[in-house]
Amino acid sequence: MKFSAYMQAWLYGEQGYYTKERTIGKEGDFYTAVSTSMFFGGSIAKKLISTIESGFLSPSSFVVEIGAHKGYLLADMIQFIYTLKPELLSTLTFVIVEPFAANQTMQKAYFEEAFGDVITLLHVKSLEELLCKEAFFVANEIFDAFSCELINEDRMLVIENEKVLFDPMDEQTRKKAQEYGITKGELCLGYEPFAEAMNRCCEHFEFVTFDYGDKEARGDFSLRVYASHQVYPFFALTDLVEEKLRETSDFNTFFAQSDITYDVNFSHLFHAFEQSGITVHAYSTQMKALVDFGLIELLELFAKNVSEKQYETELNRIKTLIDPSFMGERFKMACFRKGEVECN
Structure with missing residues (x-):
């Protein structure tokens, strides 16, 4: 079995890791920016408002989250839209792309409890089900969860009888690896x-x-497994490394029970979008992006409306988002646009 098929089953198969409700944060396997602070979603909401005010999108656009999990990111965005420009809540249509019925049910219940009939929320199982004229798409940590092949020179990783080994590469994978110099x-x-x-x-x-x-x-390889905030390099869970470097557990122990992920090659991602006629509008560290989106202005507004203790608590959470030694530099933001007119 190709490793990509194995990873797809691990994450999205019948009993896959992301097919079930998962706790993200202190009680889960890992943190995300969404679980760290509501100001992550707030900054993106401010970016959305700026895009509408600039005229690139209209107030009647769709706002679409891909890979929403419980829907907290989109919900945070809605809360900040209500604070910053509430009239948009009656014109925007909010959409979640969610393939799994159990997750859709969880998200619908959460949004019903949080917002009632104040907003319009739609669900689609995939982008293929969505047709719209204008949209603001948002996603957090989805591309690191796309299944991948593991390449080593002219060979690729396969799974056989719950063991890993490198086999000769097939032609499709070989062409793509050569195209990106991997x-x-x-x-x-x-x-x-x-x-x-x-x-x-x-x-x-x-x-x-x-x-x-x-x-x-x-x-080099970045594939790793996250389980209860412990990080396991994938190959340390196999017999392809010398014994002194191996973990006590085998990778099969974590199958569908823990997250498996890897570093995104943004140059490959950019090329994929450009091939479809979509422009790479911006690329930066998470720290720079959130500041550019308006994080500082949001904090100043927040400070005027809460106690000093509440402000300090939230500020400590935000530091995790922008501190270079935490998420600030390690995470990147990419912004793509379709329909942007280039100036000559």
Whole structure:
């Protein structure tokens, strides 16, 4: 079995990790920016408002979250829209792309309890089900959860009888690895179909996404497993490394029970979108992006309306988002646009 098929089953199979309700944060396997502070979603909401005020999108656009989990990011955005520009709540249509029925049910219940009939919330199972004229897409840590192949020179990782080994590469994988100059590391074959689906479903959009990774391939393996805030390099869970470097557990122990992820190769992601005629509008660290979106202005507004203790508590959470030694530099923001007119 190709490793990409194995990873797909691990995360999205019948009993896959993301098919069930998962706790993210202190009680879960890992933290995300969404679980860290509501100001992550607030900053993106301010970015959305700025995009509308600039005229690139209209007030009647769709706001679409992909990979919403419980829906907290979109909910935080809605709360801040209500504070900053409440009239937009009656014109925007909010959408969650969610393939799993159990997660849809959980999200609907949460939004019903939080907002009642104040907003319009729709669900689609995939981008293929969505057709809209204008949209603001948002996603947090989705591309690191796309299944990938593991490449080492002219060989690729496969799973046989619950063991891992490197076999000769097939032609499709070989061509894609050569195209991106990857001789060792992860290779995702899902970016191009995703970009094509986004291009087909919407005529005019802005897409803001955050993930960890770098502009270029790192030339080594980054695949790892997160379980109860412990990080396990994938190969340390196999017999492909010398015994003194191995973990006591085998990778099969974590199958579908823990998260498995890797660093995003943003140059590959950019090329995939550009092939579909979508422009890379901006790329920066998470720290710079959130500040550019208006995080500081939101904090100043917050400070005027809460106690000093509440402000200090939230400020400590925000530091995790922007501190270079935590999420600030490790995570990157990419912004794509379709329908942007270039100036000559």
